[in-house]
Amino acid sequence: MADQVYIFDTTLRDGEQVPGCQLNTEEKVIIAKALEQLGVDVIEAGFPISSPGDYNSVIAISKAVSNPIITALSRAVEKDIDRAAEALQFAKRGRIHTGIGTSDQHIYTKLRSDRDKVLERAVAAVKYAKKYVEDVEFYAEDAGRTDQEYLARVMEAVIKAGATVLNIPDTTGFCLPDMYGEKIKYLKENVTGIDKAILSTHCHNDLGLAVANSISAARHGARQIECTINGIGERAGNTSLEEVVMIMKKHPEINLTTNINTRQIYPTSQLVSKLMNMPVQANKAVVGKNAFSHSSGIHQDGVIKNRENYEIIDPVEVGVDKSSIILTARSGRAALNYNLKNLGIDLSKEELDTAYDKFLDLADELKIVKDDDLRKLAEELSSKSV
Numbered sequence: 001m002a003d004q005v006y007i008f009d010t011t012l013r014d015g016e017q018v019p020g021c022q023l024n025t026e027e028k029v030i031i032a033k034a035l036e037q038l039g040v041d042v043i044e045a046g047f048p049i050s051s052p053g054d055y056n057s058v059i060a061i062s063k064a065v066s067n068p069i070i071t072a073l074s075r076a077v078e079k080d081i082d083r084a085a086e087a088l089q090f091a092k093r094g095r096i097h098t099g100i101g102t103s104d105q106h107i108y109t110k111l112r113s114d115r116d117k118v119l120e121r122a123v124a125a126v127k128y129a130k131k132y133v134e135d136v137e138f139y140a141e142d143a144g145r146t147d148q149e150y151l152a153r154v155m156e157a158v159i160k161a162g163a164t165v166l167n168i169p170d171t172t173g174f175c176l177p178d179m180y181g182e183k184i185k186y187l188k189e190n191v192t193g194i195d196k197a198i199l200s201t202h203c204h205n206d207l208g209l210a211v212a213n214s215i216s217a218a219r220h221g222a223r224q225i226e227c228t229i230n231g232i233g234e235r236a237g238n239t240s241l242e243e244v245v246m247i248m249k250k251h252p253e254i255n256l257t258t259n260i261n262t263r264q265i266y267p268t269s270q271l272v273s274k275l276m277n278m279p280v281q282a283n284k285a286v287v288g289k290n291a292f293s294h295s296s297g298i299h300q301d302g303v304i305k306n307r308e309n310y311e312i313i314d315p316v317e318v319g320v321d322k323s324s325i326i327l328t329a330r331s332g333r334a335a336l337n338y339n340l341k342n343l344g345i346d347l348s349k350e351e352l353d354t355a356y357d358k359f360l361d362l363a364d365e366l367k368i369v370k371d372d373d374l375r376k377l378a379e380e381l382s383s384k385s386v
């Protein structure tokens with residue numbers, strides 16, 4: 001049996017940190033409900049101390065959504081934790097997500113502290129959060145650049161303090177997949193009590209490795225992946241939910257599964273893109289406009305013969321109606337004929353030859369030949385033949 005990987009969606013917290021993507025409470029509730037339909041296990045609803053808007057959104061989401069765990073972010077600071085707990089008061093299952101930077105970079109040049117004091121603050125924060133909720137997730141910010149042995153010490157201490165989930169963020173997107181996977185393995189093998197907690201990944205995409213790192217970590221024992229719809233988030237973004245979920249689905253041999261209803265992936269992606277006013281890049285894996293579009297003649301011919309010649313995901317599986325054959329000057333007769341047939345236009349072999357010559361002129365002029373252009377082309381041909 002495949003192992004369950006929990007999907008922790010942080011679109012409404014890390015995702016919403018993208019400049020220009022801010023949402024009001026009503027919009028956040030709409031997205032939270034869509035995430036519930038999608039089947040995410042955890043929704044990070046906001047960072048309540050950061051603004052009254054975030055505080056109110058965590059309350060509204062807690063009231064609107066029943067199945068996923070609702071989590072609120074805090075620093076390892078009592079007033080942050082108080083505010084997070086207050087915002088979570090209506091959550092059916094609430095989790096406080098608290099933490100502190102653990103890399104020397106963060107300890108010495110951001111917190112201006114030292115390793116021992118940071119460890120003490122980490123433990124104190126977890127103990128303080130436990131006064132409010134049973135479920136406390138601890139994040140070791142910049143764990144990607146944190147010394148292994150020190151990270152293991154911090155993790156052991158926060159488990160003793162009651163942390164239920166251990167988040168190992170690659171905050172700066174620095175790690176390589178092997179390195180990040182090894183980090184998880186090291187913690188699994190060297191932290192006493194590690195089996196009492198769930199190890200979580202939280203990867204940023206500065207080197208384009210967030211998805212690969214998350215999967216590597218899951219293959220080494222992490223059982224929660226933190227991610228966002230469309231991979232949005234700080235700087236180059238976070239791990240993309242749709243990509244990690246489909247990787248696990250398409251590779252049953254890695255024995256990992258999720259609760260995601262994959263047919264809701266595309267509608268959720270579109271909703272987030274629309275409400276956040278953030279277009280999805282056309283070549284984005286799984287949800288981009290071109291993810292199921294074929295434009296070269298050789299590929300089109302192959303897909304028309306059997307979709308699986310050039311597609312490893314059935315578009316219906318992720319909520320996209322169907323693959324598309326995009327007609328350009330690179331398309332062949334098979335593609336032209338296929339799209340004409342889809343419009344109910346059946347041509348004989350000779351008619352198709354004539355249509356194809358006209359089509360190529362049109363394609364050079366228009367770049368993409370759309371359905372309306374095809375209808376006109378067919379009308380012209382039939383008026384000439386009478």
Ligand code: KIV
Binds near residue numbers: 142
């Ligand atoms: O990237 C990061 O380290 C974070 C933490 C606050 C979890 O977003």
Ligand code: ZN
Binds near residue numbers: 014169171202204
């Ligand atoms: Zn982050």
